Amino acid sequence: MDSQVNNPLLKVVKMAQSLLEEEDRSAVTPSRIAEKIELILMMQPSWRLDLDVEAAVAELVRRFSVWVGESAVLRDDSGHQDWLVASRKKDWRYWQRYRDWLEVKLPSAAIEELDRTTDDILGLLEDPTREGGWDRRGLVVGHVQSGKTGNYTGLICKAADAGYKIVIVLAGLHNNLRSQTQVRLDEGFLGYETAPNPDDLSLAGVGLIDRDPSIRPNYATNRSNSGDFTPRGSRNLGISPEQRPWLFVVKKNKTVLDRLLRWVRNHVADADDPETGRKVVTHLPLLIVDDEADHASVDTGEQVYDEGGRPDPEHEPTTINRLIRRILNTFTRSAYVGYTATPFANIFIHDRGRTADEGPDLFPSAFIINLAAPSSYVGPARIFGINDGTQRSGGLPLVRHVTDHASADGSAGWMPLRHKSTHTALVDGVPGLPASLKEAIEAFILVCAVRIRRGQGSEHSSMLVHVTRFTNVQQQVVAQIEEHVRHIKQRLLRGIDDGVIRARLRRLLEEEIASTSSRIAASGGRADAGTIPDWADVETLLPQVLSDLEIRMINGTAKDALDYVEHSHTGLKVIAVGGDKLARGLTLEGLCISYFLRSARMYDTLMQMGRWFGYRPGYLDLCRLYTTSELTDWFGHITDAAEELREEFDLMVASGATPKQYGLKVQSHPVLMVTSRIKMRAARSLMLSFSGQVLETTALFRDPAILGKNLDATRDLVVSLGEPERQGNGGAQSSSRCVWRGVEHGAILDFLGRYRTHPDAYKVSSPHIAEFIQSMVSRGELTRWTIALIGGGAGGSLTLRPDVTLSMLTRSPRSSSGNRYSIGRLLSPPDEAMDLDGAGWDAALALTREMWRSDPARLQDGREPDVPSGPAIRRIRGFGAPGVPARRDTGLLLIYALDPPKEIGLTRDDPVVAFGISFPGSDAGVKVEYKVNSVMVREWESDYGSSE
Structure with missing residues (x-):
């Protein structure tokens, strides 16, 4: 990056970008850019010799075509005091030089959003000058490879400016990743290349912009492959409140973290806790940044909770989790910020997890921030496209x-x-x-x-x-x-x-x-x-x-x-x-x-x-x-699941929810698990709410006897209903669908009581669904149902009663083993819109587009979706919109008849009945206990184990 600072092209681009920022973005054309470049070259004629003007114009065109949405925040301000005001930022030098350095390589829109989001994160932490004890835990969720390191580097710069004195970055499990992170923080925060010999100081990155030695932060680790924290390297470290901030970039390694904990207790602690007698640090505020926070940091041991939800105080967390928490617990003033693109395991951390020696678990109780990526980000949606309800397109x-x-x-x-x-x-x-x-x-x-x-x-x-x-x-x-x-x-x-x-x-x-x-x-x-x-x-x-x-x-x-x-x-x-x-x-x-x-x-x-x-x-x-085509399919499913999760998050932000109220809502899949079941130790007995979710049977039986009984349950349900409508409403018009409205909930419970779901299904369990519906009925919700039979496929015909015959759908199996075969998605968003009228469809589509506009990474070349998403449909059904009444009393049962694929050894005489249930959004707070099925140990070991 030092070469980039002195690169003629990048210097011209930076100066031209600054000049163009003063103008209306719509007026920034290639010809206008060329004019600014020519003006700069008139002032610096020596740069003309080595400058590719066409490349400079192209780079600036790209930069000024970038736009960034707004990040979304779930927060809980309990015990928090707002503190980050403009007056606190006027003399910040670490951030200013980092911003100046970024202007060489980033569009101004991306830098402005980085400034906003790091202000948001820092503001949700505590004022490092605030007296007394405080502890803040948060999580920042970004896209894969979207610039999370740049974000937490900016946060560290601002935290140091504000007065945080000890900054610990937990940088992966391996030496090369730790070293790579150290190099980036050398450039973006320290301003010099860290070396085993402290006399070998060479300015780098931000240090070439502001060379003042009086603000250089101290370091306890270096960029060499063996530059992690050691007692020998820390022997001469002196810590006092008057000194500049200290940076530690360490692996998530038992030996390293244990060394660091002992060094903090023996050399930094300045008091004893009056209750426990353990050594604590009261004079220095701590910031821990946990890179890839879902990896190794999560306690994978099973903690026991009593009937009142209180954790076992004698629980022993797993090693890395224990050491991170003990370091935090040694400081009376501490802040922890996890960064990840895959927050699934972090959300499963029990929000009340606590032990005597380690203090609270790493649940992000203070905030969760969902970062918006710039439009120049190439993520899953751009690579694999988006499922618009009928097909995957836009990739x-x-x-x-x-x-x-x-x-x-x-x-x-x-x-x-x-x-x-x-x-x-x-x-x-x-x-x-x-x-x-x-x-x-x-x-x-x-x-x-x-x-x-x-x-x-x-x-x-x-x-x-x-x-x-x-x-x-x-x-x-x-x-x-x-x-x-x-x-x-x-x-x-x-x-x-x-x-x-x-x-x-x-x-x-x-x-x-x-x-x-x-x-x-x-x-x-x-x-x-x-x-x-x-x-x-x-x-x-x-x-x-x-x-x-x-x-x-x-x-x-x-x-x-x-x-x-x-x-x-x-x-x-x-x-x-x-x-x-x-x-x-x-x-x-x-x-x-x-x-x-x-x-x-x-x-x-x-x-x-x-x-x-x-x-x-x-x-x-x-x-x-x-x-492989199979991996492409899997990535496509993950893309849909991730986008739905982000939409659910945005909807919860709009409703003012807190992190503790945020339940992970990910589409179930027969092959892909949410995260390692080992990480979901709090999920062995989950309390799940299905409100605002869609459940679909994608893990299905191969046993003809069970399939026959499921078909009998479906046939008896249909026979009990009256005359059907022959097409859906809203945006899902089809003459191959039979629809019944206003069905009493008892019919649904009878059907679920007889329909046998596959035990390998992650979330879709008939008894649990029935229990949830019954609990909601007791609160006046889900009392009436819309039932739709979905046909119109290329398979054979299935007659459920004399006046109801469907052409069966075909679904290729994703996998097949034992008594189970698995398919991909069963239903699509238009199916969920079956129970919406025109106004409801329009409201759900408007809400979908609003959610997508907040994050350019979801858009395909600026195109907005023309079909509402599942989360938006369920939100509108549950909470309504102007001119659209809320209908939390009405659930939606979608029944599909599948022509069994020949690959699984069944015949057309063994039709497969599958179903999906779309629950409207609700704030009733009803949950059911869900026991997570065990998984063969060798299956997850084959995915998480490593020989390296």
Whole structure:
């Protein structure tokens, strides 16, 4: 980044951006930008020699096309005193120099939003100068690879300005991630490169903007791979209230955290707790920033609670959780802020969890902030598209499906999904790469050349290869990639027998890379696409790319590291092969090509593996994701679940809810689990409310006897009803649907009492649903129901009574084992709108669009949805809107007849009845106890375990 500070292009861009900020954004055109650049060059004529004016204009066009929505906050101000006013910020220097430094590389809209959100977070913490004891816990939820490190760096700068003296950053489990975080905080907060020898001080990042040594923060850890906190390194540390703030960047490691805790108690503590006698720190306020807060920090031990909800004070938390809490509990004035993109495990922390030695658990009781990403962020919604209720659309054409990694049945081949550490990677019986990976590597070589031609040659370019978690299998993959790259080098550099390779590369450039770039530009993504040079121009750059290209293995035993900093002037061009080390936290700078075959069953694990999310300024059209169609489906489901969760969050913010009232609402899925059941130790006996949720049976029986009884229950229900309507209302018109309105709740309870749901279904349990409905009825809600039979599919006919015959739907199985088979989503948002009239449909659609506008990462090239979302539909049904009455008394039961797929061994004589229930929103607070089903230990171990 130091090179960026002195880069002529970036200096001109920063100055021009400052000048243009004074004008109306609508007046910022390419010609106006060029005028400002010319004005700057008249003042600094020496910059003209090394400046690509066209690249500077393109960069500023991109920056001024970026917009950012507003972050949403759930808060609880109990015991909190507002304190962050303008007068407190007038002399802040850490933040000001960080802001100045960011202006070199970020759009002004993104910097303004960072300023707002870090003010919000800091303001929700406590004033570090406030006397007495206080403790604040919060959670910041961002998108994967969306800039959370930049956000907490800004928070740390402001916290230090405000008076926090001890700042501890918990930075992952591995040395390379801790080191990467240290490097970023060296640049963004400390202002100098931390080294084992404190005499080796070299200014960096913000230190080049404000060089005043009197404000330099102190450090207790350094950027070297072994630079974590040690007693030896802390021996000479002196702490006093008058000194500048201290920064500790440490791993979530038992030995390290134990050392830090003992050092704090022995060298920093200045008093004894009058009740317990333990040593405490009263004179220094503490801020802990927990990066990837859902990983390792959550207490996975099962804590017992009595009938009054009081926790067992003798409970022993798991190691990392215990040590983090003990450090917090040693300070009488402390603040804890967790950062994560996958908050599922954090929400399951019991809000009343507490033990004598550790104090309260890490539940974010003070606040949860949902960060909005800039419109330039490339997240799951942009990669995989959004389910608009009928189909998935809007995704960028960047995904390429891999089919040659394994045999047809998935049991053999180069890299079958389920393989062991002893696996040998073979193609047709010999070591080598599948054609798809060869293509991905060759695409990466071409992309590096195109980026050089676009003026991005000094920027990093990375390729991710993530196909196995076993280090010895990774070693085989590295050797095979090295051999393939060596083969290309020999042919191209020596010009020997190179015709086939040159023809293949040219075809890939012209027919794949160029055509995709044109498609993106034509679809309205001109800011995401650039010029693809002719083959002749690219061909001349191939020797340079191949000479610079490196292959690295990144795991716990490899010596390789991604030393982007050392290549900051020339740009690192690297193919990174790894497993779990590349699955969480570690950033691959300039990631262009991803080859990804890893599987996981947890939402958070799979989403965190998505290293390809993030920002791709000026080269998004060159990016590719090579993966399986199955993983694409899974990521699509996660995308829908994540978007629904964020919408639920925004709706709760609008209603003034607190973090303790926030219940996790994630679509159930037969294969993907919310998070590791180990992390959900408070969820073994959950108290769940189904209000405002949709439940659907996607884990189904294969047993004909059980299917027959479920069909009988459905037939008896239909026979008991009167004459149906033949089509739905609102936005879901269809003559293939039979609808009954005003059905008494008793009929629903009878149906649920007879319908047997599969025991592997995560949330959909007939007895629990019936219990919930009965409890709501006692409060005057869910007394009447709308029932709809959904047909119109391509399957056979099913007659439920003489005047009710449906054409059955078809659903492909996602998986099949034992007495269960699983499908994807059963219903779509238009189905849930069955019970809305026109005004209700319009209100739900307006609410959906309002939620989406708050977060540009949800929008596809600025297009808003034209179908209301499930959360918005259920909100309007429960709470109404102007001109739309609330109908909390009415639930919606949707029944589907499925023609059983041949793959699962059933015939058309065994129709499968599945159902979905859409509950209107409610504030009744009714919950039912839900016992989480146990899962085979080896299943989650295969996903969370690691050999690295």
